[in-house]
Amino acid sequence: MLQNPPTFRWIHKLMEQHNSPIICIRLGRATHVIVVSSSIIACEFLKTQDEIFASRPESLSGYLISDGFRATIMAPLGNQWRMMRRILNQSILSLPIHKWLQPKRDEEADHLLSYINNQIEKQNSVTEGGLINIRIVSQQFCGNVIRNMIFGTRFFGEGTGDEETEHVSALFVILKYLNAFCISDYFPWLRGKTDFDGHEKIIRTAIERVRKYHDPLIDERIRMWNDGARMQEKDLLDILIKHQQPKLTPEEIKAQILELMIATVDNPSNAVEWVMVKKAVVAGYFIPKGSHVLISRLGLGRNPDVWKDPMRFDPDRHLCEEGKQVVLTDNELRMLSFSTGKRGCPGVILGSTITTMLLARMIQGFTWEMPYDKSANKLVENYDDLHMAKPFVAIAKTRLPQYLYPKI
Numbered sequence: 500m501l502q503n504p505p506t507f508r509w510i511h512k513l514m515e516q517h518n519s520p521i522i523c524i525r526l527g528r529a530t531h532v533i534v535v536s537s538s539i540i541a542c543e544f545l546k547t548q549d550e551i552f553a554s555r556p557e558s559l560s561g562y563l564i565s566d567g568f569r570a571t572i573m574a575p576l577g578n579q580w581r582m583m584r585r586i587l588n589q590s591i592l593s594l595p596i597h598k599w600l601q602p603k604r605d606e607e608a609d610h611l612l613s614y615i616n617n618q619i620e621k622q623n624s625v626t627e628g629g630l631i632n633i634r635i636v637s638q639q640f641c642g643n644v645i646r647n648m649i650f651g652t653r654f655f656g657e658g659t660g661d662e663e664t665e666h667v668s669a670l671f672v673i674l675k676y677l678n679a680f681c682i683s684d685y686f687p688w689l690r691g692k693t694d695f696d697g698h699e700k701i702i703r704t705a706i707e708r709v710r711k712y713h714d715p716l717i718d719e720r721i722r723m724w725n726d727g728a729r730m731q732e733k734d735l736l737d738i739l740i741k742h743q744q745p746k747l748t749p750e751e752i753k754a755q756i757l758e759l760m761i762a763t764v765d766n767p768s769n770a771v772e773w774v775m776v777k778k779a780v781v782a783g784y785f786i787p788k789g790s791h792v793l794i795s796r797l798g799l800g801r802n803p804d805v806w807k808d809p810m811r812f813d814p815d816r817h818l819c820e821e822g823k824q825v826v827l828t829d830n831e832l833r834m835l836s837f838s839t840g841k842r843g844c845p846g847v848i849l850g851s852t853i854t855t856m857l858l859a860r861m862i863q864g865f866t867w868e869m870p871y872d873k874s875a876n877k878l879v880e881n882y883d884d885l886h887m888a889k890p891f892v893a894i895a896k897t898r899l900p901q902y903l904y905p906k907i
């Protein structure tokens with residue numbers, strides 16, 4: 500596994516070789532890793548037997564990211580997870596709070612349009628259009644939205660964008676190593692002695708780069724509430740600080756905010772980049788106790804037994820017959836969008852809103868064309884993850900009267 504990164508591709512090859520929708524790999528002396536690529540078996544784990552399988556393995560990356568499992572995503576099943584998950588469901592990701600923060604999301608969508616419009620003007624090419632790196636635009640938009648919702652600010656620094664770029668890129672490093680195969684997770688005697696595969700250093704550095712922006716703002720805000728300098732809740736940080744029964748510690752607030760950040764930046768931006776490149780061109784086994792169960796996003800979403808011609812871009816598959824509504828969740832797990840069961844995503848509304856808003860505003864505001872050098876935008880997947888191999892760069896042309904573009 501160490502010689503064949505990334506592990507998820509190595510595992511898929513193994514599954515293909517064995518022609519099986521479920522395999523078991525024994526790692527170290529005691530851990531069975533069970534990999535599943537069938538929606539029927541996935542439902543068995545995440546729905547029928549959810550109670551038994553809803554915990555998380557105690558990985559080093561999870562421990563570091565959540566500062567000792569103080570928040571939700573990485574926490575093993577237990578009282579801490581229950582408490583933090585309830586707070587997320589009821590006070591952070593609830594429908595009333597979602598609506599309350601709509602103006603912040605609108606503000607960011609206006610900035611998105613204004614940014615792309617300015618880029619076109621800067622390139623002096625209103626008729627020819629301007630080259631836009633969709634990956635940068637999408638990732639920064641998601642970062643801006645969640646930053647604004649949590650901290651009520653667009654910028655960490657003077658507004659040059661440097662701090663925000665560093666922040667988002669460090670979040671993506673954390674995401675990359677979050678579920679990467681880390682040898683000391685399976686050979687615990689290696690922990691603390693040697694950073695065998697270098698993961699620990701990389702992830703610690705990335706967390707530091709993120710938290711140097713978050714933590715002073717959180718400390719300052721707690722001080723403001725204590726001194727009476729802040730009296731009104733205006734963003735998610737205020738809600739977390741003012742939460743009663745239970746009152747959260749500063750460490751819990753910091754850990755939860757880091758998790759909310761990583762939960763938001765990746766999925767919407769990646770989905771939109773893939774969709775844009777397509778628009779521009781024309782989406783009964785025995786399981787030993789303590790096993791780690793991996794449900795494969797690749798295996799479910801591209802399973803030819805479930806999806807006809809799975810590699811063909813065919814968004815119509817996701818239109819339900821009745822009323823032709825697009826449904827992004829899939830409780831039957833024929834694809835892994837938001838998952839299901841106890842550990843299913845509590846951010847479905849926010850995640851869907853960010854994704855559709857990003858895509859809709861870009862398509863409503865601009866027409867998109869491939870650059871002349873089409874070979875620059877190959878529809879190829881990155882080997883290490885599920886992003887496109889190279890950031891998608893397209894030509895944007897304005898399609899609305901100029902006065903409709905926010906001048907910010």
Ligand code: HEM
Binds near residue numbers: 584841842843847
């Ligand atoms: C399109 C966007 C999103 C997608 C596709 C998505 C997908 C998922 C999936 C598949 C899981 C389950 C992972 C697992 O079982 O191991 C999950 C968990 C989670 N997601 Fe999302 N998510 C999205 C957006 C968000 C947003 C915007 C937030 C909050 C700001 C969020 C918060 C969470 C949390 C807290 C969990 C952990 C739940 C738990 O362990 O109890 N997600 N997400």
